[in-house]
Amino acid sequence: QVMTSNPELFWGLIASMWIGNAMLIVLNLPLIGIWIKLLTVPYRWLFPSIVLFCAVGVYSTNNNTWDVWMVGLFGLVGYIFHKLGTEPAPLLLGFILGPMMEENLRRALLLSRGDWSVFVTRPLSAGLLAAAALLLIIVLLPAVKNKREEAFVED
16 A cells, blocks of 8 residues: 555655665675675684674664673574574574464454364364464474384394
8 A cells, every 4th residue: 555655655665775776786896806805704703793793783773781781692592502403493483473473363362252263163274274284294204204214223
């Protein structure tokens, strides 16, 4: 509805994207040599500068040192997760989509007056649940098969 109610805003946004892309081309073509040389900087020198710029950026948003400590804490948690070999994508999806899922679950239960069977009696929701279960089974089958093969191997 933004296109019909505020066309000047929409087309202004599209024009700003085109202008931004043109400026990126104009700026990046002469600077490509610098970007390539930046790749040769050792990681042990590059990492502290990245952390410093992240801390300065976080502090500048609210002028609060607590935000910098929170970034450090989440960085430590991320490092621990990295060492444990966990994938970051499901955790990130859970943090982003979790509150929306809770809100919509609450809304659906309010509309159905607390009846959980609405998720399997409606064709669309039952189909989506069946598709999710099928995908889960497809993903888990190779792991189960490998574990079974390991269990039945004779030494």
